[in-house]
Amino acid sequence: MRRPDGELILLWTLPVVAIIWISAFFLFPGFLHPMSPTMSAAEVANFYQDETARIRYSMILFNWFGVGLIPIVVLLAMQIRRMAHRTPILSYSLIACAGGPPTIFLIANMFWLLAAFRPERAPELTQLLNDLAWLTFTILVPYLIAQCLLLALAIFWDQQDQPVFKPWVAYFNLLIAVALAPAAFTALASTGPFAWDGLLSFWVKNTAIAVWIIVMGVVLGQNIRQQRAQDLMADQVAA
Amino acid sequence: MTDLAGASPRPEQLSDEHPKFVPGQPDMWMFVLFETLLFTGYFSVYLVSRTQDREAFLGAQADLDLRVGVFNTIALLLSSWAIAGCVQAARNGDYPSALKKAFLTATFGVVFLVSKIVEWVRETRMGNTFTSDEFFSHYYFLTSIHCIHLLIGFVVLGVVIYQLRSPARRSQQLVETGATYWHTVDFLWVLIFALLYVVR
Amino acid sequence: MTTAFNKRLLIVWVILTSLTLIYVVIDRSVDGGTLRASTVVTVSAIVIALVKVRIIFREFMEVRHAPALLRRITDGWVVLVGVCLLGSYFVGSAIAP
């Protein structure tokens, strides 16, 4: 078994995990028509009392598969290692980023599950857990932004005849980084595009993450397959 | 680490005309000086809080037994004396004696540690805990942070003993560096002792 | 040679220990039963401790054989620590309620 074979297996976990993420996303009752930050404590408490089961099962799914992104980021770090750089700093940076988003997401995930665990508690407390969950979920962008920017920089610096990634991948990553940034400012407003259910903080941010995962998955797949073909050729030449 | 052996030759005999040298790595001396400053910071905070509420501090201090402190100090002074002898024995090439003195140092260190733990247990039994009053907060803080230094000192002694054991190693510089660290643990205790047990 | 050094170290240890025992004398002389605040005791305790620290520097840590720079720095440090400790004690006493 060659190295790219194993990498290909890891990559093929991505569509599987992505399908689970999407199902969990639609299963969670608070994502389509995202819950508004202007909901009163009583409304929030009612929501958790009425929808307990769907909240629990969707969040348990997220709890299982939230970390599924890490192998993909590490695969990207491996591609950076193939680039024409003199130091491993950029691939180290990507590895240092890899754990961040799932960790932050898991914190949000736990708050949602906690809120649904005893929905009959005082509404104020349920609202607190709901705020903690939503704000944490919305501001999980810092490492994703850093990943995109670092990857773009790595591609710009990959000055060789056959670069590992094509230049458009770098520009694509810059675009995604820009799309993710507004979500960090979500706490400034409870209505409008910056609110956690608003256009920028919810729709643009989550779409950007989804598009990034799909596009980078495809690009990674092409790269790894190319590597595998080159390996096979090298073996044949050697034989 | 062994490449440091013999990096700076030591005079065989010390007299008034001998060449001057820094004992151990100069780097360790920077640690000694910085750590001393850090402790001076802790001591100053303690002395200032003490002057703000003299009666409470004196009342709590009365529960400390000066004799235990004196015993602690003498134990650590003995260990310092032993490690100073160890450095000189190693310098003169008398490694068996140096090794013996390094173990002696560790033994006195253990004596100090045990007597400290006994004192902590006694004070806790008397109801004086980390949170019971301000004096004992400082007492437990200073004695425990010093004790952590002592525990690191045992690791350092381990390095010294490891150096002394085999003729292949025996870096005089590392032995002196370790000794410098150990003496620091000693003189920091001398200051802590005066400030906790004697100052009124 | 070795014995001469051992003797010197032993004398140093005896001096340090006697300085420690002076504390017992001070302690006995100032208060009978209850502890009382005393600037004289505080200052002498700190000064004796600093003298001991300097002896440890010079003899045990072999600073007396060290280059002038290290000798001056360690002496400076003893003074610095002394100034800080006595300074905090007196400043603290001055601002005490």
Place this chain on the structure above:
Amino acid sequence: MSASTTAPMTMTDPPTGSRMERFVWNCRYHPKRELWFAWWVMVIFYNLYGVLFFFVTHVQPPPSPAWDTPTVVQWFDDNGSGVIAGFAIVFVIAGLCAPMNALLAYSMRRMSVSPVFAYSYLIIYALAAVPGMLVMAMAMTVAAFRPDRDPEIIQWLYDFAFLSFSGTMGVFMIGSLVWMVAILIDKNRVFPKWFGYFSLCNALTEVVVAPAWIFQRGAFAWNGAIAWWINMVVFVSYTAVFIVLLRRMIEREDFGTGPLPELEAAR
């Protein structure tokens, strides 16, 4: 693995044109560009960190843990918008930690020690940002987000924020100790030995913060003279020292300007 990746990089001499041209050339072709990039990210990160924590959010120097509930609520009323805006910027820039940790890990790869040290340090410090910064930012943001919340809950968030920030020190302690051991046994002299001992000092001050979990007032509380002020002095000098030492390390690196050395990852 593929042999095509070792294509030589075209290196020319830096242009003699305007300052801007030279800067652009250096960004694109300088042999040490990755190192300088990480170093500058580190400098910018610590400056932003200082400005955001001290002047925008006003969470440093920390307010008192001894305050009663109305005072805490009042503090959020006074500083709420600064807290939200400042931490929003923190959420954008927190990822700057990554190149910084990568540079520190790289410094350990330059040493004559096992790569275990570099990787351990990288992971420990990648983890450190969560309790060291992000949890606090989240708790403070949530508290400032709804100032009309039950005051008791606001105070809980306040405690959560400051205790997670000040009280989670193990990652930094173990991280410093890993770095210390690497420096002390390194034979390449990447860092001076005294910096290794200084790392020990730093690790020991992390121990000293632990009483912040126990005391609500006095020298050992989270805003106390010992648990905060003395530690801050040590931490700031430690950080300043390693920024300068890393700069010297990068200056000493001799990469030459020729073709790339063979990519180690591909072998």
